[in-house]
Amino acid sequence: MLNKVPEITAWFWVIKILCTTVGESFADWINLTLGVGLVATALIFTAVLGGVLAWQLSRTRYIPFVYWLTVVVLSVTGTLYTDLLTDSQGVPLAVSSGVFAVALAVVFGVWYARERTLSIHSIVTRPRELFYWLAILVTFALGTATGDWTLELTGWTPDVSVLLPLGLIAAIVLGWRLGADAVLSFWLAYILTRPLGANLGDWLGSPADEGGLGLGTAVTSVVFLAAILGTVVYLARTRCDVIEGHDPAAAPGAGNAVRARIMLGYFVLVAAVTAAILVRAHQQPHAAAAAEPDAPAPATASLSPQQATSPFPAADIARFRTITADTLAKLDAGDQAAATARVTDLETAWDDAQPTLEPKDRKAWTFLDGKIDHVLTALRAKHPDRTAEVEALNTLLASLG
Known part of the structure; x- marks a missing residue:
C-alpha cells in the first residue's frame, strides 16, 4: 500500500x-x-x-x-x-x-x-x-x-x-x-x-x-x-x-x-x-500559594458561624448548606462527576444571591465567598485531591452553621 x-x-x-x-x-x-x-x-x-x-x-x-x-x-x-x-x-x-x-x-x-x-x-x-x-x-x-x-x-x-x-x-x-x-x-x-x-x-x-x-x-x-x-x-x-x-x-x-x-x-x-x-x-x-489561591483576607478569617450567617436570610443559608451537604455525600459515595456537577449549583445560587446578600454585610459575605471559592477550586482541580475536597466542604459546612 x-x-x-x-x-x-x-x-x-x-x-x-x-x-x-x-x-x-x-x-x-x-x-x-x-x-x-x-x-x-x-x-x-x-x-x-x-x-x-x-x-x-x-x-x-x-x-x-x-x-x-x-x-x-x-x-x-x-x-x-x-x-x-x-x-x-x-x-x-x-x-x-x-x-x-x-x-x-x-x-x-x-x-x-x-x-x-x-x-x-x-x-x-x-x-x-x-x-x-x-x-x-x-x-x-x-x-x-x-x-x-x-x-x-x-x-x-x-x-x-x-x-x-x-x-x-x-x-x-x-x-x-x-x-x-x-x-x-x-x-x-x-x-x-x-x-x-x-x-x-x-x-x-x-x-x-x-x-x-x-x-x-x-x-x-x-x-x-x-x-x-x-x-x-x-x-x-x-x-x-x-x-x-x-x-x-x-x-x-x-x-x-x-x-x-x-x-x-x-x-x-x-x-x-x-x-x-x-x-x-x-x-x-510555590506550593502554598498554589494550594490556596483564593485565601480570605486575615480580617475575615476569624468569623464564627453565627457572625458569618446571621446577617443573611435563613432560607438562603439553608439552601447553601443543603447543596454543600449533597456535594459532600456524592463525594463520599465515590461519585466525583456528580459532586462536581452539584457544586455548580452552589456557585450559581451564591452568584444569584450576591446582589442581595453582599450589601447586608460585606465582611460576612467576603468570608463565605472565600470558603465557597476554596470548595470550587478543590472540586474543579485538574487532578482532584479527595482529602482537600472533603476538608473544604466540611469547612464550608461549619461556616454555614
Whole structure:
C-alpha cells in the first residue's frame, strides 16, 4: 500500500499541536463541564477510537481527514488514560510518567527489531502501521503524564508553562539542523508537542486570575477544531503533505554518523539542563500559594458561624448548606462527576444571591465567598485531591452553621 502518513512539513507540526490542544480541552469539557465523569468519558472515547482506527486501517493510502481524525481521537483518549491512572487509581504522575516511558521504549524496541526502521517514511505495511499508531497513543499518554508532572513540580501558571516545551522543541530543531538523527529528533519533538498543546489549552481556557486568557474549554475546543478542519481541507486540496515515494532509504535526514553521535550528546545536555531547571523551580516557594489561591483576607478569617450567617436570610443559608451537604455525600459515595456537577449549583445560587446578600454585610459575605471559592477550586482541580475536597466542604459546612 502507499505510505499511510503525511510528509513532515510545517503544516504537520501546526496541525499536530492543534490536535493535542483539542485533546486537552475537549476531554476536560466532556469530563468536568458536562459532568459525564472520567471513567464514562474514557469508555466512550475508547469505543470511538476503535471505530476511527478501523476506518484508518481500512484505507490503502494517506487521506488527510481520516488520518487527522484518528490523531485527534488518540489525543483525547491518551489524555483520558493518564487522567484515569492519576485521578481514579491514585497513581503518582512520576510513576505513570516512568511507566509510559518504559512502554514507549518497548514499543520502539519491538518495532525496530521486527522492521529494522522507525522512520515514518516507511509506513507501507500493516505491521508498521499498527506499531505507528500504538506508539502515537503511548506518546500522548506519556506527554500528558510528564506535562502534568512538570506543573505539579513547579507550580507554574499556564502562561509560563508553555515556555518549557516550546524551548525544548526549538532545541531539538536546532539539533536536527546540526546533524542529529532525524528519526530520533522527530519522535522527541512529537512527544513534546503533547505538553505544549496541553499547556496552550490550559492557557487559553483558564481564568485570567489563574494565568490564562479565560476563553473556557468549550470555546477553546471549538476554535481549535475549526482550525484543524480548515487545515485539513487545505491539505486535502493541495496534497502538499503526501509522500510520493515508498523507499525508506530515501527519507530525509540520513546524515553523518559521527555528527549524529555528537548531537546525541547535545540532547543529553539539553535533558540535564531541563532537569536542573525543574529542580530549581520545585525548590522555589510555590506550593502554598498554589494550594490556596483564593485565601480570605486575615480580617475575615476569624468569623464564627453565627457572625458569618446571621446577617443573611435563613432560607438562603439553608439552601447553601443543603447543596454543600449533597456535594459532600456524592463525594463520599465515590461519585466525583456528580459532586462536581452539584457544586455548580452552589456557585450559581451564591452568584444569584450576591446582589442581595453582599450589601447586608460585606465582611460576612467576603468570608463565605472565600470558603465557597476554596470548595470550587478543590472540586474543579485538574487532578482532584479527595482529602482537600472533603476538608473544604466540611469547612464550608461549619461556616454555614
